[in-house]
Amino acid sequence: GQNIDQPTEMTATEGAIVQINCTYQTSGFNGLFWYQQHAGEAPTFLSYNVLDGLEEKGRFSSFLSRSKGYSYLLLKELQMKDSASYLCAVRDSNYQLIWGAGTKLIIKP
Amino acid sequence: ETGVTQTPRHLVMGMTNKKSLKCEQHLGHNAMYWYKQSAKKPLELMFVYNFKEQTENNSVPSRFSPECPNSSHLFLHLHTLQPEDSALYLCASSQEVTSGGARTDTQYFGPGTRLTVL
Numbered sequence: 001g002q003n004i005d006q007p008t009e010m011t012a013t014e015g016a017i018v019q020i021n022c023t024y025q026t027s028g029f030n031g032l033f034w035y036q037q038h039a040g041e042a043p044t045f046l047s048y049n050v051l052d053g054l055e056e057k058g059r060f061s062s063f064l065s066r067s068k069g070y071s072y073l074l075l076k077e078l079q080m081k082d083s084a085s086y087l088c089a090v091r092d093s094n095y096q097l098i099w100g101a102g103t104k105l106i107i108k109p
Numbered sequence: 110e111t112g113v114t115q116t117p118r119h120l121v122m123g124m125t126n127k128k129s130l131k132c133e134q135h136l137g138h139n140a141m142y143w144y145k146q147s148a149k150k151p152l153e154l155m156f157v158y159n160f161k162e163q164t165e166n167n168s169v170p171s172r173f174s175p176e177c178p179n180s181s182h183l184f185l186h187l188h189t190l191q192p193e194d195s196a197l198y199l200c201a202s203s204q205e206v207t208s209g210g211a212r213t214d215t216q217y218f219g220p221g222t223r224l225t226v227l
Contacts, residue, residue: 004151033215042113042199042218087152097216099151 002026004100006088011106012078020073020086020103028093034062034073035087037102043087046073075105083107112136113219115200121225122190130185130222132200140205141183142216143175146197158183159205190226197221 005023012018024032031050035043049055049064049071061074075082088100113134122128134141143155155169158177172194174186183200199221203214 008149035218040220040223042220045215045217048215089152097152097154101149101151 002092002098004088004090004098006086006100006103008101009104009106011108012075014078014080014107014109016078017074017076018078018105020075020088020105022071022073022088022100024069024071024088024090024098024100026069026090026092026098029066030091030093030095032062032064032071033087033089033091033097034071035089036084037087038084046086078107080107080109113200113202113217115198115219115222117222118220119223119225121227122187123227124190124192126190127186127188129187130198130200130224132183132185132219134181134183134200134202134217134219136202136204136217138202138204138217139180140203140214141177141180142201142203143183143185144199144201146199146221152199156185187224190224192226195224195226197223 003025033048034046036046037043047055047062049062052064052066054061054063059076064071085102085104087102089097091097116131140159142157145153145155154167156166156175172189176184200219201216203216205214
């Protein structure tokens with residue numbers, strides 16, 4: 001079966017750096033997405049990786065290793081507003097999105 | 110503002126009621142989706158419409174009935190729901206682009222309807 005694994009919950013300190021990991025086993029691979037979802041709000045698109053390597057976008061970076069079935073989202077200079085759930089999703093060979101259950105990130109002062 | 114709106118934001122209904130969820134996208138996209146989001150579970154894709162045609166129906170019970178009258182509007186009609194159907198229902202849209210045989214699209218989500226079935 002197809003599976004996306006990410007930690008259920010993480011805690012970090014304001015101003016610090018946190019890395020949220022995502023591992024996947026899917027039938028084929030056509031890209032990996034990261035979304036941010038604040039409680040009670042819509043998931044919002046953060047990043048897309050289809051080739052190996054690091055994609056940097058401001059304080060957020062996303063890394064992909066297709067050979068390892070692995071990605072991470074790196075958040076730098078954490079702010080209280082970064083408290084949210086972070087969803088990892090992989091597009092399989094049928095171009096269907098397979099979603100992880102999300103990682104709830106708690107930022108403490 | 111994501112360009113995708115959903116109404117109502119909250120809905121409480123009994124098991125014998127009939128209600129409808131509405132989604133509207135203002136992004137000019139050609140595909141729309143319904144997802145179910147339950148606590149601590151992955152998003153579950155329910156229905157997909159491309160160019161107003163339903164292309165996927167992931168074994169969703171018939172008590173959920175989608176309708177897509179045009180490329181900007183999507184409805185989810187609900188009837189005789191069960192308490193386990195209580196969840197956040199998310200609508201999304203995307204622009205399907207084919208490049209060299211590969212399909213690329215990023216989905217943009219609405220804020221969801223929080224549904225409680227009593």
